[in-house]
Amino acid sequence: xxxxxxxxxxxxxxxxxxxxxxxxxxxxxxxxxxxxxxxxxxxxxxxxxxxxxxxxxxxxxxxxxxxxxxxxxxxxxxxxxxxxxxxxxxxxxxxxxxxxxxxxxxxxxxxxxxxxxxxxxxxxxxxxxxxxxxxxxxxxxxxxxxxxxxxxxxxxxxxxxxxxxxxxxxxxxxxxxxxxxxxxxxxxxxxxxxxxxxxxxxxxxxxxxxxxxxxxxxxxxxxxxxxxxxxxxxxxxxxxxxxxxxxxxxxxxxxxxxxxxxxxxxxxxxxxxxxxxxxxxxxxxxxxxxxxxxxxxxxxxxxxxxxxxxxxxxxxxxxxxxxxxxx
Amino acid sequence: xxxxxxxxxxxxxxxxxxxxxxxxxxxxxxxxxxxxxxxxxxxxxxxxxxxxxxxxxxxxxxxxxxxxxxxxxxxxxxxxxxxxxxxxxxxxxxxxxxxxxxxxxxxxxxxxxxxxxxxxxxxxxxxxxxxxxxxxxxxxxxxxxxxxxxxxxxxxxxxxxxxxxxxxxxxxxxxxxxxxxxxxxxxxxxxxxxxxxxxxxxxxxxxxxxxxxxxxxxxxxxxxxxxxxxxxxxxxxxxxxxxxxxxxxxxxxxxxxxxxxxxxxxxxxxxxxxxxx
Numbered sequence: 001x002x003x004x005x006x007x008x009x010x011x012x013x014x015x016x017x018x019x020x021x022x023x024x025x026x027x028x029x030x031x032x033x034x035x036x037x038x039x040x041x042x043x044x045x046x047x048x049x050x051x052x053x054x055x056x057x058x059x060x061x062x063x064x065x066x067x068x069x070x071x072x073x074x075x076x077x078x079x080x081x082x083x084x085x086x087x088x089x090x091x092x093x094x095x096x097x098x099x100x101x102x103x104x105x106x107x108x109x110x111x112x113x114x115x116x117x118x119x120x121x122x123x124x125x126x127x128x129x130x131x132x133x134x135x136x137x138x139x140x141x142x143x144x145x146x147x148x149x150x151x152x153x154x155x156x157x158x159x160x161x162x163x164x165x166x167x168x169x170x171x172x173x174x175x176x177x178x179x180x181x182x183x184x185x186x187x188x189x190x191x192x193x194x195x196x197x198x199x200x201x202x203x204x205x206x207x208x209x210x211x212x213x214x215x216x217x218x219x220x221x222x223x224x225x226x227x228x229x230x231x232x233x234x235x236x237x238x239x240x241x242x243x244x245x246x247x248x249x250x251x252x253x254x255x256x257x258x259x260x261x262x263x264x265x266x267x268x269x270x271x272x273x274x275x276x277x278x279x280x281x282x283x284x285x286x287x288x289x290x291x292x293x294x295x296x297x298x299x300x301x302x303x304x305x306x307x308x309x310x311x312x313x314x315x316x317x318x319x320x321x322x323x324x325x326x327x
Numbered sequence: 328x329x330x331x332x333x334x335x336x337x338x339x340x341x342x343x344x345x346x347x348x349x350x351x352x353x354x355x356x357x358x359x360x361x362x363x364x365x366x367x368x369x370x371x372x373x374x375x376x377x378x379x380x381x382x383x384x385x386x387x388x389x390x391x392x393x394x395x396x397x398x399x400x401x402x403x404x405x406x407x408x409x410x411x412x413x414x415x416x417x418x419x420x421x422x423x424x425x426x427x428x429x430x431x432x433x434x435x436x437x438x439x440x441x442x443x444x445x446x447x448x449x450x451x452x453x454x455x456x457x458x459x460x461x462x463x464x465x466x467x468x469x470x471x472x473x474x475x476x477x478x479x480x481x482x483x484x485x486x487x488x489x490x491x492x493x494x495x496x497x498x499x500x501x502x503x504x505x506x507x508x509x510x511x512x513x514x515x516x517x518x519x520x521x522x523x524x525x526x527x528x529x530x531x532x533x534x535x536x537x538x539x540x541x542x543x544x545x546x547x548x549x550x551x552x553x554x555x556x557x558x559x560x561x562x563x564x565x566x567x568x569x570x571x572x573x574x575x576x577x578x579x580x581x582x583x584x585x586x587x588x589x590x591x592x593x594x595x596x597x598x599x600x601x602x603x604x
Contacts, residue, residue: 062410109594116349117593119413120544124586127541131583247537251417258414295425302418307400310411 009186012265016182019269020175027164036163038280040235043170044228046272049256050177051224056254057263058181058190059217060197061111064250065122068129069099069222071245073229075133078145078239092230099226103218111214126250133241147237166235173231174269177224181265189216197263225253259305261312270313275301330466333562334521335539336546337473338514340558343547348398348412352420354540356515358427360386360522361531365436368526376461379523383516390515391508393419398511399504420536427533435530462524469520470559477555486510542582545589564588 056062077091184190192213195203204210233239260271282294339353360382367378401415477483489506546565550557572584
């Protein structure tokens, strides 16, 4: 790789470290619970979107069914916890692994599909998962699971009295997803993914293992999203199929990346930083009326940005300093 | 029911076949059509059966406007073209749902008594609800009409030609944008027709489109994107599968059968039953 690329990667890492430290310090100044809540959600969606971006952005396999993995993470953790008393930390790992295995299992048939057929198949499979969970009595069916509160404890990952631990965990999750993306970007897989996205046939003819590289992307992506799902379950301490596996999650995961810049390192972070506070504030301000003003604002924004800046908000930055650009 | 699914889906298939764009706001078009039909009934006492052409006309305008205001620009995107199309129509769907909630409130509405009501007809010992029967008839007529339209009229030929080679038609003086706008209008008008009929026997609420949209995508993909006949066949298959699943599984799982059949079909034929390979 040429010097510019290496320099840019080092710069990205430094910026990320600085941002992470700044983020870690914010709770010292921000005591308002509503704002803290928004910050936690922003970090969570940044992490989720970053994970989604690995499969859909870098590898070009647009999935609108990632809610399936989110739900699997949430349900695995909580079923293990409430039925067998397994600590959420192990449940989190288990959920991640199960999601990764399912993602790879689905990969066999799914990765033969292209374009819209793939997108629709991902929506359909998530919808099947949702319907099955809604009818699965042992898992609480449509009523869901309420997580018993046993007091503040890192061991059980429960903090009814303060939001700070959730904040730090969300930050770690976000940083982890970012770092994995950063690390993969320069790996063999990263280059393969970009080749597969641009032109799968050409990539295949040049010796790229298209199928296996898609599988890798799917597994990493699903694992991270499932971990996010189990975090969310502990955070809200109540889950039901619609609230963790509903289609809106697939969309909410994709939107920050789309808005910020799909297939870029900073897109999901930037997108989440703008979109999630905006969503939460519009909901906070207008949502209570039940008249859908928040939806109108939100939808209009998506249309406007996807039309005006097809490469996402990140493209504004790279346009400003084209001189050092390597891509 | 299957024929109605086909009718909802064919507009989608038409638009996709014309320019490779999937309209993710299709379900919301259906929802708007149902509301238009509802208000025509409530304020002017026009029976949904009579208002169907009016609803179709209104949706035609809506479709053309959406193309001119949004899709035209989405198609110009050079990078991430697929993404831009998906998310601009998706955003539109969210806006439409929000607007419906804003103006019509989230309440469930229904058309209390139409000419058809809930009468049933007995054919060879099987009782069939009349509205569904009329719906099926209208669907068949619409399909036949569409077939004749595409293959026998000048505009239909222009549509086909634009689809084959948008560059070449410009040389013979066909305005690509006009053809596409009319194509979108036509696609929306078809779903308008379906919406007007369905308004008779379904509750009308802002999210109603979403539940049918996924089935419509499945129907189209089952038949193969771009194939009008495929959408027709896909609709019939989806209707039959739904009816059979309803016999074997609890009602809350009736869509699972449809989805499973879809997955099975695309795994065997990745481009759908009648899609070009």
